[in-house]
Amino acid sequence: MGEGDELPYWLALRRAGLGTTSFALLIAKFGSIAEAWNAPPGELKAAGIDEPYVRSVARVKASFDAEEELRKLERAGARALTWRDAEYPQRLREIPQSPPVLVVRGNAGPEFAHAVAVVGTRSVTPYGRQAAETFCAALAELGVAIISGLARGVDAIAHRVALEHGAPTVAVLAGGVDQVYPRENAGLAERIAENGCLVSEYPLGTPARRDFFPRRNRILSGLARAVLVVEAGEGSGALHTANWAFEQGRDVFAVPGSIFSLQSAGTNQLIRENTAKLVARPEQLAEELNLLHAGAQLPLPGAAAPAAQAAQVARAAAAASDDPILQLLAAGPLHIDELVRALGRPAAEVSGALALLEIDGLVRQAGPMTYAIA
Template structure:
């Protein structure tokens, strides 16, 4: 039996709620999911499957329609990848608790040569919005895929930065790919599918649930080679993604923020505990990821991903310059005067961030600062 012939049974086991541990046990016992599907419930239990999952699988088997499941995938314009498919993302295959089945819809992915997961708070500040746009524009213009979760705030900003530049991006959902949450991002989801893909480990029709979000975060980090946390408060889901990344051996980076901003409490904590490395400019991130060549600099505004890739030698460039910060207050002005030259917007933003961390200035408005 081919892997394609087995696909409905993989989908059936997922509908029954079985996860990576149960799949691994059944494959070890029966050699194929199709043979496991045809076995008796007692055999499933003997293989090590918990009783609750064995009962659920028996219920699903009594009513499961393989042809209907495949037709539903076709109508949704989706495809399903299993552990045994060559197209299953190799990075994801190697993580603990890798999802046995991925449901994917879109023009590209879910495996990308270069990918960075960008995560952060839903309650993004003007500073966080600008930082997200700046870093994601740089990555997108280099052709690096941006992985995120389609949530409000940082996630949505990160995805938009990619689609507006025609760069690949993947949204990992905490429900079926036909159950976009929040609904306000349904239009964005369609744009993502045009240049990248929507990804879920859950069957079609599965609504997003609160307890699904922490687990889907392991897929966010698993699809990427690194994670960038922009703004995250204490207890933020973005911190869960950072923890998954740390366990998976991924690099974790964080953008520093104001010590007075609740939205930056988590990111500053990651930096303080050395869980994440501080990056204040896109150049720093690209250098850490070895995306820059000798003498590289930021490209002129308006560069496209294909153009950036075509100019890889000898000086490969990374993204566009950050938007200049409208910095007010004597401390910021004094800092610029001492520098002796007009600094680029990204350098000013970086300097102000460090002054905030040191408690020397404070933010008094959107990108406006005064002496603390």
């Protein structure tokens, strides 16, 4: 029996809830998943499979139709990759707890030579939005694939910016690839499938569940060369992704945020604990990952990067002409407290605005909490 003939049984055992450890035990005992599928319950127990899973396998067997399982994939426009497929992503194969089956829907594979996972809060602030857009646009112009989780907030921004710049993007789901969550991102998911792919370790028809998201994050970081956390509060799922990345030996970077913003408490914590390296400008991230050299070797349209850079300069200039902070700083350096009083705005808002202006290269720190025109 060939590897392709075994695929339905890999899918069936996933429907029974078996995961990485169970599949490894079955392969060690039986040599093939088809043999394991046909083994009686006693032999499954002898292989080390726990009783609840043995019963689950028996329930799935009672109604399983191998041909129908493959037709489901075809109807969904999806394909499934197992550990034994050459197309299974090499980066993912090497991580602890790698998924035995990866379901993929889209026009591209899930692995790219240069890929960065961009994650962050669902409750993104204007600062987080601009930071995510700035970094993702720069990565996309270098031809880097952007990986994220299709959630609201930073995830959705990362995917959209990649699409707008013609870069591939991969969405890792916490349910089946035919069960997009949140539903408001269904249209975005279809666009991702056209210029990248949706991936999941869960069988078709599996709805997203709260407890699936933390485990999903190990795949998100596992597919990437590095992880960038843009804005994340304490206990955020983005921090779980950063922790997975740290364990997997991936580089972790974080965009610093305002000390007054709850949405930046997690990112600032990652930097403080040296779990993540601070990056305040896209150029710093590109240099850290040697992406500037790598990007020069990629088949990008020659005029795309200069055009995008010119557009960014034009936007910055237009913003500068009307920006009240820059107008105040034109008279000389000011402490943030002076800016807060002069603008009559909350300290967190002013701090976030200053961070964005610093990222754009329009202001600089002239002293502790003191800013000046760059």
